[in-house]
Amino acid sequence: MDDDVKIGLEVHVHITALKTKLFCSCPSDYTGKDPNTVTCPVCLGLPGAIPVLNENAVKYGILTALALNCQIAEKLIFDRKHYFYPDMSKNYQISQYDGPGSMAIAKDGYIKLNDKIIRIRRINIEEDPAKIVYPTGSILTSKYTLLDYNRSGTPLLEIVTEPDLRSAKEARFFLEKLRSILEHLGICDCSIEAAMKADVNISVKGGERVEVKNVGSPKDVEDAINYEIARQRASVLQGINIKRETRHWDNERRVTVPLRTKETEEDYRYFPDPDLPPYSITPELIEKFKREMPELPDQRAERFVKQYNITPYQAQVLVNEKALADLFEEITNKYKNYTKVANLLINDYMRWLNENNITVTQSKAKANHIIELFEYLDSGLISIKIIKELLPEMILTGKTPGQLIKEKGMTNIKDENYLEKIIDEVLNEEKEAVEKAKRDPKVVNYLVGMVMKKTGKRADPQMTVEMIKQKLGLA
Structure with missing residues (x-):
């Protein structure tokens, strides 16, 4: 935790649950569409076009x-919110401002992050600007920029925190928890590219606040903050003034670069939009939506601990991503060794997905695949080591465990005569380990490993252990 660091986030969430844009009837899903084809006079901001609230x-x-x-x-x-920038053709964004004569939809909330409270300053509903495309993928090397107005007018929630975060890791944990809440609410499918982005405000003691715009993932936010903290601290130590500015996160080089001098709220010249009348939010409407609230991540984690008798840590990891929690429950509807399922998903399944930058929804290994794996394991046909070998291929190809086992010939060897022959070879080759095992039974695991090596990890582990112990007089 860094006491000299203050971090605040402005998180922009695409309301993917809405099928049309915020103020017009254009589809909000522009995935795969040709640039500038999902537009109309309203989302292009043409003169005389009148917005109508979704x-x-x-x-x-x-x-x-x-x-x-x-x-x-x-x-x-x-x-x-007035500003001159090519991604907003009408030179203002329809947003909300919590100030005199204006009102955001909500304010003064919080998220509990372990034992710490991270305050929410306000929540706004606003429209997204157009997408700026850099032909080379980098603002630094592109000679020109392109604009795709398909995204212009798509509905966003802006969630603004107080500067209560103190480290890059804390900011990442906050975003991961917020993502899980939004997914459980059914508001945002955060697996969609750019569905959740953050502007990051960072300051260190002795310097002005710096904003890093449009950072695309919790991991990128963590990296951008770590870079900025190091850059700003180095500047303070060298006596260089840290000016208030807006910077860009260069995803390729993993650095921030200057964009422009940071605007103040006065620069935006906020005033109420004359085309959109105030919208009343009655107590009855709030009560109606309270009754519709689904189970949220913290509640789900508590239920997991009670219902499945797993640890609080396991429950929190599972609910951190709704799709993973859903997968866990789909598996445990049919397979009742809950701890075994949780361990496999957390320690092997998610580790392999993260290493290969694949989301749970992109994985081709579904609940029925993993149930089948456990059934083969319980029958003794395969070992846990074989499960770990099969899992990555299942994720990539969607092949069933039965198909892969047949293709690779990976069933456990239970032929006692064959195993005895291999065990005798190992005991003859590893005489020093045999003597150590007689004094320390833990060394038996080494001998088991050598048998596994000779059999391509196909020897039945339980039979192998028992046969080695019998031969060494340890049974």
């Missing part, structure tokens, strides 16, 4: 506010 956005804003323990406004007021 009321379902209010529902998702209220659900988020309830989940984040916020005070919900009695009325919703949309403001124009």
